[in-house]
């Protein structure tokens with residue numbers, strides 16, 4: 558049989574495991590300083606090389622790394638926003654004081670930086686304003702739509718439609734002054750949306766109804782005496798019916 562050194566080593570290690578470990582530990586304890594010194598020297602000597610390696614790796618994989626970073630950023634965007642919001646709310650006073658202190662301490666530096674980056678800052682502000690303009694517009698529209706809906710809902714008893722013809726498209730509907738004094742009233746409150754706010758503020762007085770634009774317009778037409786043409790026709794029909802029924 559040939560002597561198998563590897564096998565022998567392995568067996569020896571298994572048999573003397575604890576002893577070997579203890580010896581190693583003891584050696585490390587005794588030579589602590591020397592080992593540390595060696596590690597330090599090794600680190601210093603290879604520092605530049607490792608740095609270069611890292612840089613090279615980064616250069617070679619720049620697209621991949623960027624994509625990963627972007628993906629991570631996108632995936633955690635809501636999480637981070639939520640965290641920032643919560644953190645801000647919880648530490649609002651502390652953050653304000655810190656900001657103030659930081660500004661006072663670095664006033665000159667900040668001013669210098671701002672002056673240096675004037676054009677860039679302007680450009681950023683302009684872009685930011687433009688980007689948020691659309692968002693703000695959409696928010697405003699949504700807010701107005703909600704107010705409108707809740708008021709129409711109240712004045713049409715839960716089913717939003719024209720009180721005269723039954724038109725249901727909210728875009729065609731408006732709040733009508735039942736007693737035809739809208740012009741006078743609007744002069745006091747201001748435009749059509751202000752009337753809505755006025756109605757809320759005054760606890761939904763029973764002076765309004767929901768009408769579509771056609772019925773509203775017809776009702777306001779001179780000669781119709783404050784009645785929509787639908788209403789006039791309905792009354793005419795009713796009258797004829799009564800006349801026919803009379804002997």
Ligand SMILES: [Zn+2]
Pocket residue numbers: 719720721722723724768769770771772773
């Ligand atoms: Zn109508």
Ligand SMILES: [Zn+2]
Pocket residue numbers: 721722771772775785786787788
């Ligand atoms: Zn009508």
